[in-house]
Amino acid sequence: MGASQKDFESAVNQVKLLKKDPGNEVKLKLYALYKQATEGPCNTPKPGLFDLINKAKWDAWNALGDLPKETARQNYVDLVSGLRSSSDSSSQVKPEADKKQAGYETLVITSEDHITKIMLNRPAKKNALNTQMYQEIMLALEAASKDDSTITVFTGSGDYYSSGNDLTNFTDIPPGGVEEKAKNGAILLRDFVDCFIDFPKPLVAVVNGPAVGISVTVLGLFDLVYASDRATFHTPFSHLGQTPEGCSSYTFPKIMGLAKAVEMLIFGKKLTAGEAYAQGLVTEVFPDSTFEKEVWTRLKAYSKLPRNAMRISKQIIRNHEKEKLHAINAEESSILQERWLSDECVNAVMNFLSQKAKL
Numbered sequence: 001m002g003a004s005q006k007d008f009e010s011a012v013n014q015v016k017l018l019k020k021d022p023g024n025e026v027k028l029k030l031y032a033l034y035k036q037a038t039e040g041p042c043n044t045p046k047p048g049l050f051d052l053i054n055k056a057k058w059d060a061w062n063a064l065g066d067l068p069k070e071t072a073r074q075n076y077v078d079l080v081s082g083l084r085s086s087s088d089s090s091s092q093v094k095p096e097a098d099k100k101q102a103g104y105e106t107l108v109i110t111s112e113d114h115i116t117k118i119m120l121n122r123p124a125k126k127n128a129l130n131t132q133m134y135q136e137i138m139l140a141l142e143a144a145s146k147d148d149s150t151i152t153v154f155t156g157s158g159d160y161y162s163s164g165n166d167l168t169n170f171t172d173i174p175p176g177g178v179e180e181k182a183k184n185g186a187i188l189l190r191d192f193v194d195c196f197i198d199f200p201k202p203l204v205a206v207v208n209g210p211a212v213g214i215s216v217t218v219l220g221l222f223d224l225v226y227a228s229d230r231a232t233f234h235t236p237f238s239h240l241g242q243t244p245e246g247c248s249s250y251t252f253p254k255i256m257g258l259a260k261a262v263e264m265l266i267f268g269k270k271l272t273a274g275e276a277y278a279q280g281l282v283t284e285v286f287p288d289s290t291f292e293k294e295v296w297t298r299l300k301a302y303s304k305l306p307r308n309a310m311r312i313s314k315q316i317i318r319n320h321e322k323e324k325l326h327a328i329n330a331e332e333s334s335i336l337q338e339r340w341l342s343d344e345c346v347n348a349v350m351n352f353l354s355q356k357a358k359l
């Protein structure tokens with residue numbers, strides 16, 4: 001026997017109580033099954049090209065064709081039941097409360113041994129950077145620049161360092177339309193990268209796993225980059241109809257030479273940790289089995305060095321290029337503002353959102 005109307009209504013209520021966000025793909029399935037169960041086959045007009053969210057919803061509903069209402073109702077109830085069991089065993093990192101700084105939702109920030117650690121904490125989304133995470137990182141860097149730590153460390157929670165810009169950032173269109181969205185995105189990007197250019201203390205990346213897009217490009221503004229041998233470095237900008245950011249159009253050719261930078265930034269060649277080390281992007285690679293232990297032992301020793309000497313040395317090394325980096329950041333952000341409106345970029349993002357096409 002199929003699910004009753006009461007089972008269905010109860011499942012609809014349970015969705016609102018899920019502890020863990022099931023992700024866009026599942027939300028689309030739930031939406032489509034709900035519409036099919038309550039209204040039958042999709043017969044509304046297809047939304048326009050730029051109405052990304054409603055188009056994705058329409059596509060999901062329309063894909064169910066003539067599926068009977070009763071079957072849709074049963075499939076909805078089964079899907080929710082599966083989600084409830086996996087939501088109960090959610091595994092986001094929850095460190096000891098006394099060391100953790102409050103007020104951040106997408107980051108876990110701890111201060112210990114003169115080290116402020118900023119951990120990207122959206123493991124279920126491979127630590128993709130959504131708008132909130134960009135904003136929280138800027139706040140965290142501002143706070144770390146003033147706290148009593150000597151060094152600041154970025155790392156990722158779970159198996160990824162970060163999968164780069166959260167592609168769903170493109171779907172939340174404001175009343176001013178896609179032009180306003182692109183303009184706001186360029187301002188956010190510019191402000192975000194400026195914080196890395198201006199950061200006054202030694203900045204360290206502990207790259208625990210694969211890194212994509214903007215999480216790779218800003219590494220050129222870090223002072224140390226330690227990588228697990230599981231890490232990879234990927235900047236698939238052309239595949240996404242986009243162009244380099246994070247000052248990488250300048251820092252990468254400077255770090256690794258023009259030929260290797262072009263392979264990464266134009267052709268999207270993914271580097272292993274060993275290759276990234278050979279090309280100067282990574283300071284040192286460690287076996288994954290001993291990565292955390294070796295890196296943190298090293299960083300704890302470094303963090304005891306005199307604070308002012310380290311800060312002033314960073315200034316001497318970096319300050320003469322700051323103005324240039326700000327100008328490059330402004331130019332890269334403004335070029336991206338136009339790119340985000342291009343068919344190439346819109347199609348690539350829609351492709352990811354609708355099919356979850358993998359790189």
Ligand SMILES: CCCCCC/C=C/C(=O)SCCNC(=O)CCNC(=O)[C@H](O)C(C)(C)COP(=O)(O)OP(=O)(O)OC[C@H]1O[C@@H](n2cnc3c(N)ncnc32)[C@H](O)[C@@H]1OP(=O)(O)O
Pocket residue numbers: 022023024025026124125126128129134163164165166167168169185186188189212213214215236237240242245352356357358359
């Ligand atoms: C202010 C704006 C500034 C913008 C600056 C410009 C920045 C540019 C960039 O950073 S370009 C790089 C953008 N990133 C990507 O294109 C990566 C897209 N993701 C993938 O290709 C894959 O997810 C993967 C290879 C990273 C991992 O694959 P796999 O191991 O098979 O895992 P899943 O795909 O199942 O991922 C799990 C879960 O996470 C969601 N997710 C992963 N990465 C992103 C992302 N970048 N944006 C949005 N969502 C992402 C994925 O959809 C899954 O979600 P689900 O469980 O299905 O809900």
